[in-house]
Amino acid sequence: MIDFLNANKQTILYAAIVAVVVFLLIFLSNLLCRWLIKKVKTKFPNEEPSTIILIRRILRVLWIVLGFTAISFIFIDKESYKVATENFYLILYLGIVAIVTIVAASSANVYFSRSIDKKRKANTDFTSDKFLHYLVVFGIYFIGGLLAILAFPSMQGIAQTALGGAGILAVIAGVASQEALANLVGGVFIIAFKPFKIGDIIKLDETMVGTVTDITLRHTIIRNYENKMIVIPNAVINKEKLINYDLGERMCCQWIEIGISYDSDIDLAKHIMREECEDHPYILDHRSELDKYNNVKKVIVRVIGLNDSAVTLRAWAWASNFGEAFEMKCDLYESIKKRFDTEGISIPFPHRTMVFKESQLAQLKNDIQLNQ
Template structure:
């Protein structure tokens, strides 16, 4: 036993040193983790320091992998030692790049999240912050991947090409499709010119909902069935849209209904106006001149003489789109009940069939 120890004494000492270094590194990692976790919980007690925990796990795994690689040097001859040393430092470099990329991306995420929350508390628009968060995080991971690529000699020319000014455009244009680039540029246009922002109620084609997020690729709208509608930015930039929250939020709601030709038009107009004026969501949108001239709060006019109905329209104003929609639904119900009570007929399509008698055949 003693003879075996004397023969491999240097190897035993080397193994003990490697184990000691790994244990020391893991101990220092734990101390750093506990210190950072304590500071984070003290400053932000309601947030879970996930980044700190993940960084600790990555570093501990890195130390173990490097320790195993260091053990392997015992069994490697001088001929292959240089390559093994190169691989050892390569793994160390990639581990450090991974940790730095993760930490920077996480801090960027946390910084943007807190600023977005602060903007919301101050009732300010946070659309630009939400969009820039995606841009910066993608940029951080992009640079991290490039730095990792530069560690491999066979791929180094790719990284250098991408890092060059013209190479960035060439690589992006070559890798990304035209549609993806159009969505990306569309997202920048939306954030820059702000036809709408997060929290606005918009109508695109027949889809109406609240904008919940604007990403690099698409815009997400939550409709009134609580469904999430994902619209690519390139499409939403081409479509004509209605923004109910752009500028003044007051909304004019048309209340259209048809009555039969035999019904009393004046009575129907009176019922429409009275039901609209009695609704709690109706607002007075008359100017001072209109009030001076005794204009009605709700205008009701005949707008069409159709095949089987006289179409009436009332112009009713509400504070916003949501109240206007609720008001429209309530008014259709109350007007229908009043029409039934007052004897105003709402027609439905009629079809007249004419039967011709068959002439007798002459024999």
């Protein structure tokens, strides 16, 4: 035993030093992370230090792997020493790149999150901040991935090409027709030209109406009035015609259209519709001073069509925003229908007159008599 220890004294000492260094690095990493967690919880008690916990785990694994790699030097020959050394530095490089990437992305997340919260509390537009947040975080992870690829000789050509100016143009030209880039460019156009922003109510068609909740690098998310999320690719929404109810003046004109029968009193029906509209709490007086001077009615009601079985009347009712206009429309359809029933104004339903030839009529009478 003593002979074995004497013969392998340097090897045992080397392994012991490596083990001590690994345990010391783990201890210092845990100590540093605990101190950082304490500082974060003191300054931001509502935030969970998940990034610091993740970094602590990465450092712990990194030190252990590097320790085993260093100890493996004992069991390899001189010919394999160079390869083992390269692997050691490769693991160290990848660990550092991973930690720096995570720290940079986390810092960007914290910065933009606080900026967005600040603007949300101040009731100002934060759409650009949110989109830039996604763009910066994506850029950090993209660069981190390229730096990691550079560590592998077989992949260096791809990474260096992508990092170079000509490489970037080649990559863009290569995927310009792809849907991913189209969505990214569409998102940039949305942020740059601002046809809508987060919090706006937009309408693409009758099935896609709601509030914009997020604009990412790939898609725009709309929450409709059934509390369902509609995910629309930026490339699609960027070329679609849409209505933004919060762009510019938020006042909204709501059409109240009802058909009455031809034998109903049109003037009475118009009077009822105007009266019900003017009595609604959400109605706005959209008349100019000249209109008021000329005694123009607060709500205009006109005949807009003579259809097959009904005379169509339309009232132009104004509300302060789209939500109130929709609620007002629902209320008015109910109240007008009740008033029409009380005042004897009938709302016709479609009916069809059938004309029979004499031979067909005779056959029909015979069939009836036989059935009786």
